Amino acid sequence: MLKRIFVFLLIVASSAAFIGCEHQPKVKLGTGNNNTPIDSTKNGTNCSPDTVYFVNEILPMITSNCAQAGCHDNITQAEGVILDSYNNIMREVRSGNANFSSLYREIANGNMPPAGSMTQEQMDKIKKWINQGAKNNYCNSGCDTTLFTFSGPITKIINTNCIACHQSGTVLLNSYASVKALVDNGRFSGAIKHQSGFQPMPSPYITLSDCDMKKIAKWINAGAQNN
Ligand code: HEC
Numbered sequence: 001m002l003k004r005i006f007v008f009l010l011i012v013a014s015s016a017a018f019i020g021c022e023h024q025p026k027v028k029l030g031t032g033n034n035n036t037p038i039d040s041t042k043n044g045t046n047c048s049p050d051t052v053y054f055v056n057e058i059l060p061m062i063t064s065n066c067a068q069a070g071c072h073d074n075i076t077q078a079e080g081v082i083l084d085s086y087n088n089i090m091r092e093v094r095s096g097n098a099n100f101s102s103l104y105r106e107i108a109n110g111n112m113p114p115a116g117s118m119t120q121e122q123m124d125k126i127k128k129w130i131n132q133g134a135k136n137n138y139c140n141s142g143c144d145t146t147l148f149t150f151s152g153p154i155t156k157i158i159n160t161n162c163i164a165c166h167q168s169g170t171v172l173l174n175s176y177a178s179v180k181a182l183v184d185n186g187r188f189s190g191a192i193k194h195q196s197g198f199q200p201m202p203s204p205y206i207t208l209s210d211c212d213m214k215k216i217a218k219w220i221n222a223g224a225q226n227n
Pocket residue numbers: 063064065066067068069158161162163164165166169170171182187188189191192197198199201202203208
């Protein structure tokens with residue numbers, strides 16, 4: 001009897017997770033609401049150093065630290081908390097009050113993320129963003145695709161969007177050699193372009209911004225050098 005109830009609950013839980021996936025829209029980083037491209041003259045505002053922007057900074061930070069498979073991704077939904085979109089993140093946030101927001105409290109207490117990989121700077125950003133009203137805001141930081149060195153923009157893209165999940169485990173992105181190997185066997189491009197046959201990165205629901213994709217493509221086309 002108990003076993004039957006358990007199987008029933010398991011089916012309910014997995015179909016709920018499945019429905020959750022179906023309704024999850026894809027988000028392209030570097031775009032505003034509804035994936036409209038950021039254009040400083042129309043949609044976006046130019047970045048102010050005093051403001052923390054959700055799309056530019058908070059979303060990549062939270063998804064890469066808190067959306068690992070088995071933690072808070074859309075498929076496994078640990079403790080019913082999914083942290084991969086503005087609306088889902090806002091369920092854990094009381095806008096204007098970081099200390100009353102479970103998102104910030106769990107991180108500041110050191111309970112989350114379990115791997116303990118958030119820096120003080122990242123925590124301060126989350127706190128500031130919440131206290132500034134936790135808006136779904138973004139800014140146009142410009143896109144200079146003439147700069148695409150490994151030690152510069154490429155490492156920055158990886159550190160912002162990927163490293164929290166790829167500094168240990170089977171797929172490593174924590175050195176030039178490890179990244180280069182994945183570029184050479186095609187898995188790096190396949191993953192970020194969400195091509196079939198590859199695990200979509202940084203998440204099935206999130207793609208890198210056009211600007212970051214262009215920089216990566218230029219770096220790869222120029223030989224993916226250790227420059
Ligand atoms: C939330 C965690 C997470 C983030 C963020 C993430 N990955 Fe992954 N990635 C994984 C997992 C899990 C796998 C499966 C392999 C494994 O278990 O290590 C994987 C696999 C990959 C693979 C192998 C794909 C394949 O099909 O062979 C590549 C390449 C990759 N990731 C690149 C990236 C890049 C580049 C980024 C940043 C733009 C990124 N990942 C961000 C968790 C993540």
